[in-house]
Amino acid sequence: MAFAIEFFLRRISQGLVIVLLVAFVIFTLLRIVPGDPMRIILGPMASQTTLEETAKELGLRDPMLIQFGRFVGEVATGDLGRSYIRGVQGGSTGGSQDADGFDPESRASVAGLIANALPYSLMLAGLGIAFALLVAVPIGIAAGLNAGRWPDKIGLYTSSLFVSLPNIWVGVVLIFLLSAKTGWLPAIGYRGFEYTIIPAIVLAVELSPVMIRAISVSVAQNLGETFYSVGLVRGISRRDMIGKHVLRNAAVPLMNLFGAQMIGMLLGGLFVVEYIFSYPGIGMLTINAVFQRDFPIIQAVAILASAALVIINMLVDFASTLIDRRLKF
Amino acid sequence: MMGQPALETAAETSPVMKVENLSVGVTGRAGIKPILADISFEVAPQSVLGIIGESGSGKTVLSRALVNWISPPLTITGGAVHYGGRDLLKLPQREVNALRGRELAYIGANPTSALDPTIPVGHQILEKLKAVSPGMDEATARERVIDTLDAVRIPSSKQRFDEYPFQFSGGMMQRALIVDALVSDPKLLIADNITQPLDVTVAAQILRLLRDLQQDFDTSIVFISSALGIVADIADDVLVLENGSIVEHQPVSALLRAPEHDYTRELIAKVPRIWQGAETPPAPSTGDIVLEVTDVARTYKVRDRNRLFAHKLVRAVRGVSFEVRKGENFGIIGESGCGKSTLSRLLSCLEAPDAGHIRFEGTDIATLKGKPLLELRRRFQLLLQDPYNAIAAHMSIGRTIAEPLLIHGLASGRALREKVEAAMSEVGLSTELYDQLPVGLSAGQRQRVNIARALVLEPELLILDETLSSLDQVEQAKLLELFEAIQKRRGITYIYISHDLAMVRRVCARIAVMYLGRVVELSDNEPMFAEAAHPYTRALLSAVPTVEDKPYATSDYLLEGEPPDPIDIPAGCSFRTRCPFAFDRCKTEDPRLGADDGAGHAAACHLAIGEMPKPHANTAGGPDER
Numbered sequence: 001m002a003f004a005i006e007f008f009l010r011r012i013s014q015g016l017v018i019v020l021l022v023a024f025v026i027f028t029l030l031r032i033v034p035g036d037p038m039r040i041i042l043g044p045m046a047s048q049t050t051l052e053e054t055a056k057e058l059g060l061r062d063p064m065l066i067q068f069g070r071f072v073g074e075v076a077t078g079d080l081g082r083s084y085i086r087g088v089q090g091g092s093t094g095g096s097q098d099a100d101g102f103d104p105e106s107r108a109s110v111a112g113l114i115a116n117a118l119p120y121s122l123m124l125a126g127l128g129i130a131f132a133l134l135v136a137v138p139i140g141i142a143a144g145l146n147a148g149r150w151p152d153k154i155g156l157y158t159s160s161l162f163v164s165l166p167n168i169w170v171g172v173v174l175i176f177l178l179s180a181k182t183g184w185l186p187a188i189g190y191r192g193f194e195y196t197i198i199p200a201i202v203l204a205v206e207l208s209p210v211m212i213r214a215i216s217v218s219v220a221q222n223l224g225e226t227f228y229s230v231g232l233v234r235g236i237s238r239r240d241m242i243g244k245h246v247l248r249n250a251a252v253p254l255m256n257l258f259g260a261q262m263i264g265m266l267l268g269g270l271f272v273v274e275y276i277f278s279y280p281g282i283g284m285l286t287i288n289a290v291f292q293r294d295f296p297i298i299q300a301v302a303i304l305a306s307a308a309l310v311i312i313n314m315l316v317d318f319a320s321t322l323i324d325r326r327l328k329f
Numbered sequence: 330m331m332g333q334p335a336l337e338t339a340a341e342t343s344p345v346m347k348v349e350n351l352s353v354g355v356t357g358r359a360g361i362k363p364i365l366a367d368i369s370f371e372v373a374p375q376s377v378l379g380i381i382g383e384s385g386s387g388k389t390v391l392s393r394a395l396v397n398w399i400s401p402p403l404t405i406t407g408g409a410v411h412y413g414g415r416d417l418l419k420l421p422q423r424e425v426n427a428l429r430g431r432e433l434a435y436i437g438a439n440p441t442s443a444l445d446p447t448i449p450v451g452h453q454i455l456e457k458l459k460a461v462s463p464g465m466d467e468a469t470a471r472e473r474v475i476d477t478l479d480a481v482r483i484p485s486s487k488q489r490f491d492e493y494p495f496q497f498s499g500g501m502m503q504r505a506l507i508v509d510a511l512v513s514d515p516k517l518l519i520a521d522n523i524t525q526p527l528d529v530t531v532a533a534q535i536l537r538l539l540r541d542l543q544q545d546f547d548t549s550i551v552f553i554s555s556a557l558g559i560v561a562d563i564a565d566d567v568l569v570l571e572n573g574s575i576v577e578h579q580p581v582s583a584l585l586r587a588p589e590h591d592y593t594r595e596l597i598a599k600v601p602r603i604w605q606g607a608e609t610p611p612a613p614s615t616g617d618i619v620l621e622v623t624d625v626a627r628t629y630k631v632r633d634r635n636r637l638f639a640h641k642l643v644r645a646v647r648g649v650s651f652e653v654r655k656g657e658n659f660g661i662i663g664e665s666g667c668g669k670s671t672l673s674r675l676l677s678c679l680e681a682p683d684a685g686h687i688r689f690e691g692t693d694i695a696t697l698k699g700k701p702l703l704e705l706r707r708r709f710q711l712l713l714q715d716p717y718n719a720i721a722a723h724m725s726i727g728r729t730i731a732e733p734l735l736i737h738g739l740a741s742g743r744a745l746r747e748k749v750e751a752a753m754s755e756v757g758l759s760t761e762l763y764d765q766l767p768v769g770l771s772a773g774q775r776q777r778v779n780i781a782r783a784l785v786l787e788p789e790l791l792i793l794d795e796t797l798s799s800l801d802q803v804e805q806a807k808l809l810e811l812f813e814a815i816q817k818r819r820g821i822t823y824i825y826i827s828h829d830l831a832m833v834r835r836v837c838a839r840i841a842v843m844y845l846g847r848v849v850e851l852s853d854n855e856p857m858f859a860e861a862a863h864p865y866t867r868a869l870l871s872a873v874p875t876v877e878d879k880p881y882a883t884s885d886y887l888l889e890g891e892p893p894d895p896i897d898i899p900a901g902c903s904f905r906t907r908c909p910f911a912f913d914r915c916k917t918e919d920p921r922l923g924a925d926d927g928a929g930h931a932a933a934c935h936l937a938i939g940e941m942p943k944p945h946a947n948t949a950g951g952p953d954e955r
Contacts, residue, residue: 003634226442233398234509235430235461244456245445252447324447326495328632 007318015310020072022306023299027068030295040293041084075303080110081296083289110300113285121274121281124196125266128203135204136211143212144219144250145242155216159209167269171202171276189278199277206269207262214257218250225249252320252327259316267305344371345517345549346395351408353390353399353573361406364390365573368408372517372549377540379564379581380553381596384801387573388553389438392521394418395551396435397425412517431461434510434548438522440502444494450502451478451490454509461513477508480545481538484890498891499665500531507539511546518543519551524559528664528828530888533872536563537887557600558874561585569593585876597876599802601831603858605877613838613853613929616655617690619790619822620676625649625685626846627671631896641896645671647846648685650922653790653822653839660837661826662869666892668846669826673794676824677711678702689790707737709790710783714798716775720767727753727763730782737786752781756811773804780808784815794826809836830873834858839929842866845892845903848922852930860944862932864908867941880944885909902935910936 038051038060046054055061059070074081086108135158143155178198179187187198222228223246231241274283282301289297321327351368354361365387372378382388390403397417399405409416412433417425429435437443444453454474459465465473471490478486481504489501497505503523510518520539524532540563543550554560560567560581567584569577569592577590588594601607627646633639646668653659663669674680676687681695688694689705697705713719720729730749734740740748750760756777767775776796783791793812797805809832815821825837833840840857842850842865850863859880861867868888871881888907893899902920905911914935922933932938 001635002637002639006637226437226439227445229398230437230443231445232426233396233429233435234457235426235513236457237426237460240456240460245448249445249447325493326446 004318007321008314011314011317015307015314018310019303019307023072023075023303024068026299026302027071028064030299031064031067037084037293037295071299078111080114080300082107082109083113083294083297085289085292085294086113086297110296113297114282114300114304117280117282117285120190120196120279121270121283123193124199124203124274124279124281125270127196127200128207128266128269129262131200131204132207132211136208136215140212140215141219141247143216145223147216147220147223152216155212159212162205163209165205167202167206167272168276170205171199171273174198174201175277187277190280195277195279199273199279202273202276203266203269207265210257210261210265211254214254215250218253219246222246222249248323252324255316255320255323259313263309263312267308342374345374345412346372346551347411348395349409349411351391351394351410352406353387353394354404354406356402356404361404363406363573364403365394368573368575370568370575370578372551373566374549375543375547376566377543377550377552377564379560379567380551380570381555381557381560381567382570383555383596385572386570388555388570389521391570392435392519392551392553395519396429396433398435430457431513432516434513434515434518436503436506436510436518436520436523438525440499440506440523440526441494441497443502443506446494449491449493450497450505451475451492454505454512457509458512474508474512477512478505480511480542481505481507482889483508498531500527500535500891503527503531503535504538507535507542511542511548514546515548517549517551519553521553522555524554524556529830529872529874530664530868531891532559532874533883533887534889537883539563556874557596558876561876562874569596600876601802601835602877603831603834603870603873603875604880607858608835609854610658610836610838614654614657616657618652619655619657619690620653620824621686621688621691622652622676623650623686623688625672625675625682625687627668627675627680627682643895644898645846645895646675646682647898649841649843649846649848650685651839651841651848651851653824655789655822656816656820657822657839658816658837659822659824660833660840661824661843662828662830662833662840663843664828664869664892666845666895667843668895669843670794671846672843673711673792673824673826677709677792678706679711703737707733707739707786708788709792710786710788711792711794712776712779712783712796714795716772716779716799719779720775722767724766725764726758726767726770726778729767729778730785733782733786739786748785749781752785755784755815756781757807773800773808776800776804776808777811780811787819788821790822790824792824792826795828796825797832798827798829805832812836830869831875842869845898846895847903847933849904849934850932851922852932853928856928856930860938862930862938863904863934864910864936864941865904866932868907878945882942882945885942902933910941 036051038046038055042051042054052061059067062070071081084107087106139151139155139158142151146152175187175198178185185197186192186195189195228241228246231245232238270281271283271287273279274281275287278284285297286301288294289301348371349369351365352363353365354363368391370378380388380391390399393399394405395410395417397410397420405418408418410418412428417428420428444450451474455470458470458474459467462470475486475490478489483489483501483504494502524535527535536559539550539552542548552560552563564581567577567579567581568575569584569590571592577584577588577593579589584593585597588597625646626644626648629643629645630640631643633641649672651659661669661672671680675682678694678697686693686695689709692705694705724732727746727749730752731745734745734748746763750763753760753762758774758777758781767778770778797808800808812823813836816823825833827833834854838854840852840854841848842857842863844865850857850861850866852862857866858870861870861881864886867881868886871879871883871886872888873879886909890907893903893906899906900919901917902908902911902915905915908915912935918935920933920935922931
């Protein structure tokens with residue numbers, strides 16, 4: 001028990017430092033790239049004096065560290081700021097109508113925008129992982145149990161094929177086959193759960209090859225461990241040895257892979273896939289924000305992503321120590 | 330075959346297992362190469378059959394064939410293993426599985442990797458018991474496992490039931506595997522080299538335990554080992570295996586007294602002698618002190634899982650002092666966990682001690698940094714046990730040996746090659762190997778590469794941390810001769826760190842015995858073996874597997890249990906929890922390694938030598954039977 005408390009206290013405090021550093025880097029980068037956000041907020045028609053006044057009002061002319069401090073203070077109270085561009089209704093204002101000055105109240109809050117988009121992304125990611133597991137677990141285990149024989153080859157060929165398909169291409173082909181040609185599933189936008197299926201398949205194609213390889217390698221390696229063959233001689237059946245021991249031991253490296261690699265791939269995949277399918281999730285929100293230089297959204301998403309990575313890795317490590325008590329974190 | 334009964338009468342006399350003309354081969358590119366040829370023997374009920382052979386004689390293959398655990402590239406080429414009237418080798422896999430683990434039990438040489446590392450030991454034994462005896466309910470099964478854990482004297486068995494394999498020492502794990510084997514009341518137990526990875530005192534306990542259990546559980550045992558001393562200790566009959574064939578089969582006492590086959594005689598002659606006719610090193614050196622170790626201590630911190638932000642202190646080395654003189658062989662012996670490896674890290678300056686000083690020719694090595702430290706490192710070199718991981722696989726042998734010269738900038742070009750080749754021929758490596766990769770080298774040759782790499786620097790002190798432990802007896806003897814020759818030529822000082830008493834007896838003029846991070850006895854070679862002053866040294870000596878009469882009877886000194894955890898060292902004398910002679914004073918007062926008796930013999934014990942049983946000058950009869 002003491003172990004668990006200490007683990008989480010230590011990992012949460014380490015995690016906070018990491019998120020803070022990420023936030024600082026993102027915050028600084030966004031402010032030193034060329035281009036004045038005031039021009040974006042107020043549009044090309046605003047006069048130089050309005051520009052300066054509004055900038056001062058928003059605190060954009062203060063030293064960087066003070067701006068960052070203020071930002072962290074706001075985030076700590078749950079306020080992620082307001083979009084530069086998007087109105088309360090959600091649509092982009094595109095500037096120009098604010099040529100006389102900027103009223104922050106007329107812009108959508110970033111927290112609200114993210115809260116709207118997040119459930120869609122979570123659903124897409126969850127379904128994508130589920131599809132990937134559905135394909136990768138049986139193929140990976142079969143390949144690992146039959147190293148060198150045909151299931152192993154199938155595993156290798158499937159993962160090589162999947163890994164070499166660009167997700168943009170898979171997306172377009174699937175839209176063409178499953179939606180345009182046959183009309184089985186809808187593809188663009190979101191008006192119900194069925195809109196999630198094709199994008200999730202595209203995500204799964206991207207995630208599954210890594211999973212297949214990792215599962216098969218890990219299972220095959222554990223089959224080679226002494227405890228497996230000794231277990232058979234001790235009188236335990238092959239089925240029990242695999243089901244209760246080999247898979248359990250194989251799970252540890254898989255979880256670490258999931259925390260370290262898959263989450264990153266998933267985030268990157270979400271951006272691309274949501275964009276292809278005009279799927280209204282976090283990825284779409286971020287990509288539009290990048291095009292529009294809507295800094296508050298970009299930095300909030302970046303911080304959120306790093307926090308998600310930190311939390312998931314913490315949970316994965318904790319689960320690993322529960323399975324294998326030799327591990328220490 | 331000896332003692333074949335003319336007529337088989339009652340069931341008790343019919344053999345438990347009967348092996349007939351068993352042959353096993355290994356399939357290779359050039360067809361099948363035989364490993365075992367025409368093996369025939371019987372295992373009598375309630376008996377212990379010993380099988381002895383050197384590495385490569387086919388012992389392990391034979392032991393596995395007895396439970397039909399032969400997998401490609403190995404293949405059974407003929408013969409039968411009869412058990413209960415059926416040929417195990419021809420039974421369908423399902424029926425073999427039904428016998429294995431229930432009536433036929435097998436224990437191997439590698440206890441620490443035999444169980445799933447992620448599940449508590451007791452739970453795995455329970456799983457096996459339930460798998461081999463369907464219908465047994467959880468509570469009964471659990472009770473039976475805990476009873477059997479008690480039977481092999483695992484302390485606090487209820488708590489141990491829920492502990493994980495990594496929390497068990499090698500000896501405890503081997504006990505747990507004995508429990509695993511015996512819990513289903515097998516008729517036959519096959520024990521393949523089970524004492525090999527264990528320390529001598531623990532191995533002695535396991536042997537005695539196995540003998541007791543064999544009677545309690547009414548099990549026959551096939552006991553396979555490469556150490557004649559161990560087989561002689563436990564077996565009734567002994568089979569001698571040479572290159573896959575049985576060359577001799579005799580009762581153990583007859584075998585030792587009157588071996589019939591040349592190979593057996595050779596085997597018996599090869600067992601190193603510690604007392605009778607032992608080879609001994611020259612008298613201790615009187616040269617200058619090269620290395621002076623004073624009150625060195627090292628403590629490690631480990632995280633405590635059960636308390637918040639707390640650490641436990643592992644006291645690995647606790648105040649060690651000794652001196653090593655020039656040109657001397659100094660031995661440090663002790664069992665696993667006694668701190669000898671930590672000490673070797675301290676001596677070789679890989680870590681700094683928390684307290685105390687290590688002075689090399691008067692300079693405290695802990696104070697050195699940068700260039701002087703590098704210069705010092707040239708002068709003393711460390712050789713480790715594992716010859717495989719110590720050499721980079723991608724580098725040519727010549728380059729590997731040249732590396733230290735390059736690091737220290739001592740030679741280049743033509744001179745470099747000459748130096749390396751000189752070192753190679755000095756250690757007996759052909760200079761043709763210069764440009765080859767170490768891929769095909771044997772363990773012995775690899776160890777020679779390591780030695781050559783250390784020697785090119787012309788060191789003054791070599792620390793040999795179990796350097797010879799992974800080599801077989803023959804290779805070990807050759808390298809010892811090599812070390813001796815180098816010493817004569819160059820006047821090098823050696824520190825041998827080892828658990829091998831016979832080796833230390835042969836080469837070390839001064840010996841320190843370590844227990845729980847302390848030196849408990851420090852002595853010249855002869856007095857240490859003839860009249861050891863510390864009960865722990867005597868226990869070690871009584872437990873060495875030999876074929877000669879020991880001056881210390883196992884019954885007087887056999888230790889119970891295992892060394893205490895270095896996290897939780899008992900107050901007073903740290904050996905008192907296992908000492909057969911402990912008395913009140915030992916509980917409160919920690920004996921320090923006293924000033925020596927004038928002859929350079931000191932022990933950390935409250936007892937005077939005379940208060941312990943007198944060493945037997947020469948015991949009559951063979952090694953004690955019960």
